[in-house]
Amino acid sequence: MDLIRAEIDISALRHNFRQVRKLAGRETLVCAVIKDNAYGHGLLPVAAVMADEGADFLAVADLSDAGTLRNAGFKLPLINLSGFLPTQAADAVNLNVSQSVSSAEELLALDRAAKKQKKCALVHIEVDCGMGRLGIPAPEFSALFEKAKSLKHIFIEGIFTHFPSADTDIAATKKQAVLFSESVRQCPANIIYHSANSAALINCPETRMDMVRPGLMLYGLHPAGTEKKIKLKPALSLKTSVIMIKKAKKGDRVSYNGTYRVKKDTELAALPIGYGDGFSRLLSNSGEVIIKGKRYPVAGRVCMDLTLLDLGTNSRVRPGDEATLIGKNGRESITASEIASKYKTIPYEVVCGINNGIKRIYF
Ligand SMILES: *Cc1c(COP(=O)(O)O)cnc(C)c1O
Numbered sequence: 001m002d003l004i005r006a007e008i009d010i011s012a013l014r015h016n017f018r019q020v021r022k023l024a025g026r027e028t029l030v031c032a033v034i035k036d037n038a039y040g041h042g043l044l045p046v047a048a049v050m051a052d053e054g055a056d057f058l059a060v061a062d063l064s065d066a067g068t069l070r071n072a073g074f075k076l077p078l079i080n081l082s083g084f085l086p087t088q089a090a091d092a093v094n095l096n097v098s099q100s101v102s103s104a105e106e107l108l109a110l111d112r113a114a115k116k117q118k119k120c121a122l123v124h125i126e127v128d129c130g131m132g133r134l135g136i137p138a139p140e141f142s143a144l145f146e147k148a149k150s151l152k153h154i155f156i157e158g159i160f161t162h163f164p165s166a167d168t169d170i171a172a173t174k175k176q177a178v179l180f181s182e183s184v185r186q187c188p189a190n191i192i193y194h195s196a197n198s199a200a201l202i203n204c205p206e207t208r209m210d211m212v213r214p215g216l217m218l219y220g221l222h223p224a225g226t227e228k229k230i231k232l233k234p235a236l237s238l239k240t241s242v243i244m245i246k247k248a249k250k251g252d253r254v255s256y257n258g259t260y261r262v263k264k265d266t267e268l269a270a271l272p273i274g275y276g277d278g279f280s281r282l283l284s285n286s287g288e289v290i291i292k293g294k295r296y297p298v299a300g301r302v303c304m305d306l307t308l309l310d311l312g313t314n315s316r317v318r319p320g321d322e323a324t325l326i327g328k329n330g331r332e333s334i335t336a337s338e339i340a341s342k343y344k345t346i347p348y349e350v351v352c353g354i355n356n357g358i359k360r361i362y363f
């Protein structure tokens with residue numbers, strides 16, 4: 001058995017997808033966002049579950065992921081939500097990826113590559129309505145749309161925008177949705193219009209349009225502030241095993257730089273996991289881990305491959321016992337969101353940070 005394992009609960013993924021479907025309604029397409037190794041849950045297995053549940057599109061943020069999916073036999077429409085270089089245009093066309101575009105240069109590169117391959121390049125034009133990242137600024141959208149229409153080997157399959165604050169500012173999100181609708185008012189109806197990430201899908205029904213693009217909620221993680229609005233099941237657990245127990249005396253200092261001082265005679269447990277695996281060093285002296293249904297505090301600095309816990313006395317924890325860093329263990333559970341709040345990040349970073357070399361086990 002691997003000393004560290006990420007367990008992925010497929011029935012939880014299914015449950016979460018069905019919650020998305022319920023919210024989106026029958027008329028709305030669902031694009032399952034599986035970028036960054038499916039938020040750390042494993043690209044191909046998650047893609048298979050989403051395809052089986054009836055996802056209409058899969059979204060990646062990297063053409064090489066699209067290649068991996070095509071090589072594995074996935075026939076579903078794929079969107080690359082991220083940018084690309086002109087030198088990658090031929091790949092995008094060859095893989096039948098719907099490529100997001102923000103500029104005339106990108107359109108021209110795809111048009112040229114498609115002409116060479118005697119095909120059409122599928123594009124989704126991104127409109128920047130306030131994200132300020134990729135996308136053509138809303139006032140310049142019409143000109144880019146006309147340009148796209150004029151290119152013979154470009155097929156405008158979709159037009160979309162992305163919200164910066166659907167979790168924290170619903171009013172601003174509604175305004176951005178209005179700006180998007182106004183920007184595309186003159187465009188034909190048979191294009192797929194889309195905007196909603198998880199937070200918008202939950203918080204702003206008017207952003208659902210022709211298709212929704214949830215990521216986070218598919219994995220059972222709530223956009224901030226939506227815990228009461230929808231029931232999701234976290235799909236990922238991160239576990240390891242205790243490898244050593246040792247006694248420590250009052251006053252002993254523990255781990256690098258001696259930042260933890262033992263308050264009274266105690267037992268320490270060593271876990272073979274550290275920041276190199278994605279258990280952040282920012283959890284030094286603040287993280288908790290569950291063993292036999294009880295939480296124990298991280299003692300001292302998290303190291304690259306080791307973390308110590310203060311067990312106190314009489315814990316009955318032994319080498320080989322399972323230690324849960326994320327997930328449920330007995331009556332206790334620790335979510336990626338709880339960990340994220342401990343070092344002022346978001347649950348996305350916690351799950352994406354789990355080293356891709358760690359074995360994923362599906363059940
Ligand atoms: C990541 C991403 C999403 C999914 O966002 P979640 O908050 O995980 O639901 C949707 N659209 C775009 C453009 C993205 O980059």
